[in-house]
Amino acid sequence: MSNQEERPPAQTGEVKGRRRRPLVGVSFKMYFDLPRTQSYMDQSLEEVSNLLDRLVDPPQVFFVPDFVTLSTVRSKLDSRVASLPGGSACSSSSLLLGAQDTHHEDSGAFTGEVSPKVLRQVGCDLVEIGHAERRSMFGEDDSKVSLKAAAICRNSMIPLVCVGELTRSEDVGRVVDECWSQIGPVLESIPDDSELILAYEPVWAIGKQQPASPDYVVAVTTEIRRRCVQLHAKPDHLVRILYGGSAGPGIFEKLKQGVDGLFLGRFAHDPKALAETVKEVGRGLKPQD
Numbered sequence: 001m002s003n004q005e006e007r008p009p010a011q012t013g014e015v016k017g018r019r020r021r022p023l024v025g026v027s028f029k030m031y032f033d034l035p036r037t038q039s040y041m042d043q044s045l046e047e048v049s050n051l052l053d054r055l056v057d058p059p060q061v062f063f064v065p066d067f068v069t070l071s072t073v074r075s076k077l078d079s080r081v082a083s084l085p086g087g088s089a090c091s092s093s094s095l096l097l098g099a100q101d102t103h104h105e106d107s108g109a110f111t112g113e114v115s116p117k118v119l120r121q122v123g124c125d126l127v128e129i130g131h132a133e134r135r136s137m138f139g140e141d142d143s144k145v146s147l148k149a150a151a152i153c154r155n156s157m158i159p160l161v162c163v164g165e166l167t168r169s170e171d172v173g174r175v176v177d178e179c180w181s182q183i184g185p186v187l188e189s190i191p192d193d194s195e196l197i198l199a200y201e202p203v204w205a206i207g208k209q210q211p212a213s214p215d216y217v218v219a220v221t222t223e224i225r226r227r228c229v230q231l232h233a234k235p236d237h238l239v240r241i242l243y244g245g246s247a248g249p250g251i252f253e254k255l256k257q258g259v260d261g262l263f264l265g266r267f268a269h270d271p272k273a274l275a276e277t278v279k280e281v282g283r284g285l286k287p288q289d
């Protein structure tokens with residue numbers, strides 16, 4: 001598949017079953033060169049596709065490479081799925097492609113920008129917006145994030161919106177208020193029936209040796225979910241919340257009361273660490289394994 005007409009709208013969760021499917025993703029940020037992206041994808045797909053059928057609750061797994069390698073990664077995802085027997089848990093709805101940003105217009109005189117329409121045409125399922133690095137270094141503010149979220153939905157993809165407070169605080173209400181100032185405008189800008197993925201990434205926990213503490217993450221994400229559902233009346237099954245910020249193997253078990261999965265950076269650079277995390281988010285191996 002190579003163009004938008006041939007691809008059905010991205011629907012990453014199990015919307016019809018009203019179940020929030022677990023989800024694990026990795027952003028390559030700007031860490032990988034082209035050969036590294038290719039070898040990382042080959043090794044990760046080998047690890048993950050061998051694993052998904054053996055898990056209790058196989059998660060969806062998404063990859064977020066740079067713009068230039070989106071088509072390369074798309075081809076690798078498609079050929080891996082095509083090589084597997086029908087009925088495998090490793091299908092086109094379980095291996096997803098994301099972009100790291102988008103412009104909010106579909107076309108026009110915006111030199112250097114990338115259109116959400118083209119992202120869909122090259123086979124993106126989701127688009128990451130509002131990452132802390134883009135907010136702090138590239139002037140991405142809440143109004144731009146909202147426009148981009150609307151553009152992503154308009155082009156049949158899922159917005160993956162990164163939110164998080166700048167500094168750690170014991171006051172969960174204050175932390176959630178800061179996150180809510182980023183989430184509220186997005187919820188206003190997208191259709192009520194659109195899926196949304198929120199990546200809760202406390203800015204102070206990105207790029208560190210340790211993630212935020214489990215109690216902290218669960219308290220914040222539980223309140224974010226409550227506000228989405230009760231304050232905004234967003235259907236519960238349409239919002240998935242991930243944790244990101246120095247996340248890696250060994251932490252999902254402690255966060256699972258609050259989140260549907262993880263969004264990884266450096267600690268997924270080893271494909272075996274990615275596979276280990278996928279295994280944990282997928283509730284481990286089925287008993288016979």
Ligand SMILES: O=C(CO)COP(=O)(O)O
Pocket residue numbers: 027131201205206207208244245246247263264265266267
């Ligand atoms: O920013 C992140 C994912 O978007 C997390 O990056 P690190 O896990 O490398 O801190």
